[in-house]
Amino acid sequence: MTHPIKEILSKRHDGISSGIASYCTSNKIVIESILEYYLEKDEYVLIECTANQVNQFGGYMNMTPSDFRDYVYNIADKIGFSREKIILGADHFGPLTWTDKSEKEAMDNAKELVKLAVLAGYTKIHLDTSMFLASDDTSKRLSDEIIAERGAILYKVCEEAFDERIKEYPDSIHPVYVIGSEVPIPGGEYEEKNTLEVTNPTDFENTINAYDRIFKEYGLDDAWNNIIAVVVQPGVEFSNEDVHDYDRTQAIDLCEKLKEYPNLVFEGHSTDYQFSFKLKEMVEDGVAILKVGPAVTYALREALFSLSLMEKELVEDKANFIDVLEENMLKNPKDWEKYYTGSELEKKLARKYSFSDRCRYYMAQDEINASIDKLFENIDSCDISLGMIKQYLPNAYNKIRSGNLSKNAENLVKSNIKDIIKDYDYAIDN
Known part of the structure; x- marks a missing residue:
C-alpha cells in the first residue's frame, strides 16, 4: 500500500495544490476535536508527538512511543474514528532530548527512540540531528556532513526496525521521512526585535547534497524513495x-529552488496563528506539510477561560479553572519560567495569554482535569442565555443561532478548537 502522505503529495505532480496538516499535540480534548472534525470528511489525520513529549524514558507525557500510540487509538475508538485513517508521526526524533550527552550516548538513545517509534507503527518520522551535542565543538557551525551522517545512521535504524515490524505485521505501511530542522530550535521562539530569515536556497541545497553523499557512502541508495520533505x-x-x-x-x-526536486516538499513548523489564506499560500508555494500545536491548545485554553468567566456569574460552587491553572503553574514553574520574562505582571499575563501557550504542559495534570470536569458540569447545569454566549464565545453564538451547535460545555470548547482546524483544512483542501 502506498503511504497516504505520498498519495496526497503525488497530486502536486498533476498541478494540484495538495498538502496535509500535522497536528502536534497530546491533549485529549484537542485530539478528540481533530478526529471529530475529520470523521465527517473521511480523511487521513496526521498526529505527531515530539521527542520531548514521548521517548523511551517517558518524556514529559510519561509515555513511550507505543503508549502514545495506544493513547491516540483509544481516543479514536471512543468517537468511532478508524485507526487506519490515523498517521502517527514522530517530530524532532533524534538526539534532541540528550544534547547534554556525548555523541555516542546521545545517538545511542536516539537510535533506540526511532527504533521504538517504527516498531510501534509510526509511519512519518522527522529525523532531526541538527543540534549540538556535548562532545561537539560549539565554536564553529555544525557541519552539514555531521548532521547528514547522524541522520543517515538513524534512517538505517528505522529501516531495520521496519524490516523487523513487517515480519509480525505484514500489512504495515512503509514509513516516510522528513529531514532538516527549522530555526530556531524546537521550543524556542524568535525575538520580536530580530528579523526572521527565510532559509537560504543554497543552505537547502547543501542539506540535500550532504545527505545524498552520506546515503551513498552508507549504501542507502534508495533512501530518497522514502524521504518526502525537508x-x-x-x-x-x-x-x-x-x-x-x-x-x-x-x-x-x-x-x-524546490522545483528542482519534484519528489520533495517543504515541511513548515510553527505555522500557528497564521491567517488561513496565508496557510493556503504556503501550501501553494510548496510548504505542503503544515505543523501546528500551540494554536490548537491556545484555542482550548481560550474557550475554557470563557466558560470560567461565565461560571463566575452563574453558580456558587465554582470550579475556578483560571485560578487553579495559575496556582499549578506557580507551584511547578519549570515549564514556563525560562520562556516568560519581565515584571511579575508581565509574567502573569504571559502565563495566561502567551502565544507560546506554555499552559499546555499543565493540562494533563489531575487537578487541572478535575477542574475542567467540574467547569463542564457547572456550565451544563445552567441554561446559558444566547446573549452571554455571544459575549464570551461569539463564533459559537453564530453556530448555535444557525442550528449547528448545542450549548453543551464540551461542544462549545471543541467548537473553538475546530475553528483553528478549519483554517488548516481550508489551506490543504484542493
Whole structure:
C-alpha cells in the first residue's frame, strides 16, 4: 500500500495544490476535536508527538512511543474514528532530548527512540540531528556532513526496525521521512526585535547534497524513495506576543529552488496563528506539510477561560479553572519560567495569554482535569442565555443561532478548537 502522505503529495505532480496538516499535540480534548472534525470528511489525520513529549524514558507525557500510540487509538475508538485513517508521526526524533550527552550516548538513545517509534507503527518520522551535542565543538557551525551522517545512521535504524515490524505485521505501511530542522530550535521562539530569515536556497541545497553523499557512502541508495520533505524556515514564527506572518515574496527564491526536486516538499513548523489564506499560500508555494500545536491548545485554553468567566456569574460552587491553572503553574514553574520574562505582571499575563501557550504542559495534570470536569458540569447545569454566549464565545453564538451547535460545555470548547482546524483544512483542501 502506498503511504497516504505520498498519495496526497503525488497530486502536486498533476498541478494540484495538495498538502496535509500535522497536528502536534497530546491533549485529549484537542485530539478528540481533530478526529471529530475529520470523521465527517473521511480523511487521513496526521498526529505527531515530539521527542520531548514521548521517548523511551517517558518524556514529559510519561509515555513511550507505543503508549502514545495506544493513547491516540483509544481516543479514536471512543468517537468511532478508524485507526487506519490515523498517521502517527514522530517530530524532532533524534538526539534532541540528550544534547547534554556525548555523541555516542546521545545517538545511542536516539537510535533506540526511532527504533521504538517504527516498531510501534509510526509511519512519518522527522529525523532531526541538527543540534549540538556535548562532545561537539560549539565554536564553529555544525557541519552539514555531521548532521547528514547522524541522520543517515538513524534512517538505517528505522529501516531495520521496519524490516523487523513487517515480519509480525505484514500489512504495515512503509514509513516516510522528513529531514532538516527549522530555526530556531524546537521550543524556542524568535525575538520580536530580530528579523526572521527565510532559509537560504543554497543552505537547502547543501542539506540535500550532504545527505545524498552520506546515503551513498552508507549504501542507502534508495533512501530518497522514502524521504518526502525537508524542514525549512519559510518565514513563519511566533513569539509570546507577536506573529511573523508568511510573506511569499520573501520565500520566492527558496520555493523556486524546490522545483528542482519534484519528489520533495517543504515541511513548515510553527505555522500557528497564521491567517488561513496565508496557510493556503504556503501550501501553494510548496510548504505542503503544515505543523501546528500551540494554536490548537491556545484555542482550548481560550474557550475554557470563557466558560470560567461565565461560571463566575452563574453558580456558587465554582470550579475556578483560571485560578487553579495559575496556582499549578506557580507551584511547578519549570515549564514556563525560562520562556516568560519581565515584571511579575508581565509574567502573569504571559502565563495566561502567551502565544507560546506554555499552559499546555499543565493540562494533563489531575487537578487541572478535575477542574475542567467540574467547569463542564457547572456550565451544563445552567441554561446559558444566547446573549452571554455571544459575549464570551461569539463564533459559537453564530453556530448555535444557525442550528449547528448545542450549548453543551464540551461542544462549545471543541467548537473553538475546530475553528483553528478549519483554517488548516481550508489551506490543504484542493
